[in-house]
Amino acid sequence: MNHFPIEFPRRAAMALFGGAVAAGALGAAPSARAAQGSRMQQVIPVPESVREAPGVRFELGPDSAIGADPAAAGVAEYLAGVLRPATGYALPTGERGDLVLRLDDAGLGQAGYRLEVTAETVTLRAGTPEGLFNGVQTLRQLLPPQIESADPQPGPWPIPGGAIADRPRFGHRAAMLDVARHFFGVEQVKRYIDQIARYKINFLHLHLSDDQGWRIEIESWPRLTEHGGSTEVGGGPGGFYTQQDYAEIVRYAASRHITIVPEIDVPGHTNAALSSYAELNCDGVAPPLYTGIEVGFSSLCVDKDISYRFLDEVIGEIAALTPGPYLHIGGDEADATTDEQYRAFMRRALPILRAHGKTVVGWHEYAKATPQNPAVVQYWGTDPADPEAAEVAAAAARGSKILMSPANRSYLDMKYDESTELGLNWAGYVEVADAYGWDPAAHLQGVGEESVLGVEAPIWTETLENSAHLEVMAFPRLPAIAELGWSPAATHDWESFRARLAAQAPRWEAAGIGFTRSPQLPWP
Secondary structure: OOOOOOOOOOOHHHHHOOOOOOOOOOOOOOOOOOOOHHHHOOOOOOOEEEEEEEEEEEEEOOOOOEEHHHHHHHHHHHEEEEEEEEOOOOOOOOOOOOOEEEOOOOOOOOEEEEEOOOOOOEEEEEEOHHHHHHHHHHHHHHHHHHHHHOOOOOOHHOOOOOOEEOOOOEEEEEEEEEEOOOOHHHHHHHHHHHHHOOOOOOOOEEEOEEEEEOEOOOOOHHHHOOOOOOOOHOOOOOOOOOOHHHHHHHHHHHHHOOOEEEEEEEOOOHHHHHHOHHHHHOOOOOOOOOOOOOOOOOOOOOOOOHHHHHHHHHHHHHHHHHHOOOEEOOOOOOOOHHHHHHHHHHHHHHHHHOOOOOOEEHHHHHHHHHOOOOOOEEEOOOOOOHHHHHHHHHHHHHOEEEEEOOOHOOOOOOOOOOOOOOOOOOOOOOOOHHHOOOOOOOOOOOHHHHHHEEEEEEEEEOOOOHHHHHHHHHHOHHHHHHHHHOHHHHHHHHHHHHHHHOOOHHHHHHHOOOOOOOOOOOOO
């Protein structure tokens, strides 16, 4: 399979991906030929309702302006920032304009919106700035692909006429970025935030600690970053976020209506911490730093009180920096502890997170510790018949919410096929059809729609070292997970989706986003 990194020459890419391929009408599965036409039918995630107005279009021009309610001023400035580079237009923001943002329609909930396009105006309505922001992501897909360019383009800038009413199926639509195996700096994280926001992702889970590196400054335990953050997989220089860096990531994500979920993985995946502080080890001896990719060999000392003082102080500092409701405790692959030790650890650890005001999220292994609700169990398994899947269903029956991220469907670091250069394949190969071809509310027996919090697309970085690597693994599969999380189940149709997804290619190229050219898609 060919990988096209962000440096791929624009002229060559345009030769490959020159025209747009439209998708069919809502819920239908038309051929690419039948679907050609309005970009109203190309949106990803597919909206709940689309009504076209044939023959009507709005033309964005040099005199266009953005008029917004005062409480929507931030979204208006974001929209202007999206549109100005390619158009070269001033696009002033204020209370009047032909692009109108109004906070006067709460009928589609916290995140929903209505979009109406006439020959004279484009009007977005929602009950919240978050809803308007989601509408902006749809609006940008209604414009020609070159709108995504950072450089001036010749235009014109038509928007097809019609109306869209839209809201998410699940309130939690997440991506995860592993910054522990390889470190990604603040600007790289911001770049990924902007990319996932395009597809209405609203949570970013940051895997901040693991055997290979500790990535967030803890003032009360400074060696975690001074020593534990000094390397990464393969022995590179590693790195870490100061608390100011982390606060900037949280702020930037919030400006894109994305909530950060920090993860401190315990009791396993802790070699970086154990190497930093000998007293966290049962024998009092600090192991060397680790730069391989094996798992399951490390553990905090379950029987030592200092393990829980450590956790309390670490979680306290991170919780104070994190305005969102969730904190992820990890809990996976703790093979160095017995089940009895694991449950004993969680009985003491979970109340610490709750005491700091956070709802606990953990990988599905922690379901065996019967966490007190509210709690979120993140399912990452590959076999719905596995006994651990039954534990997840039991947690759902107790009232826990389940976050769905089966590794053989949603892990973006899995290889597409045997020829993929990057990634791993322990969960199997995950092509685009695999990423799209499952229903989060029907994947696990005993875990129905009412128990599913949402979906998450994790990207682990044992083999990924830079933004270009992230992009060729996330695209085109991330939009598949995003659509499963946002769009009504009745609209999920592979033939429609593959045409709409292929039509995104010129947008990615114009934006400088690398992607993998899966042979499953009818690339233009």
